[in-house]
Amino acid sequence: MIKLNVLNRNTNGIQFTAEIECDSDAPRSIKLGQAVAWAIKFNTNLRNADLRDTDLRGVNLRGVDLRGVN
Secondary structure, three states: OEEEEEEEOOOOOEEEEEEEOOOOOOOHHHHHHHHHHHHHHOOOOOOOEOOOOOOOOOOOOOOOOOOOOO
C-alpha cells in the first residue's frame, strides 16, 4: 500500500492523501484513478482536485461532485 497526495488545481496544495494498492512504479494516471476511487469510498471532497490525465476506467462516478475538477 502506498500513499498518494492529490493536489488542489487552484492552490497546488495537498487536497487529500489516498492510501492505494499500487506498485510505486505504476503510471501516475493509474495511481490517480485509484486515488479517485479511494476518495469516493471515503466521501472525500474532489472539488477543484487536479485530476489531469487520470485513468478513470472502472471508477463509478455516479453522484460525485466534480465541479471545478481539472
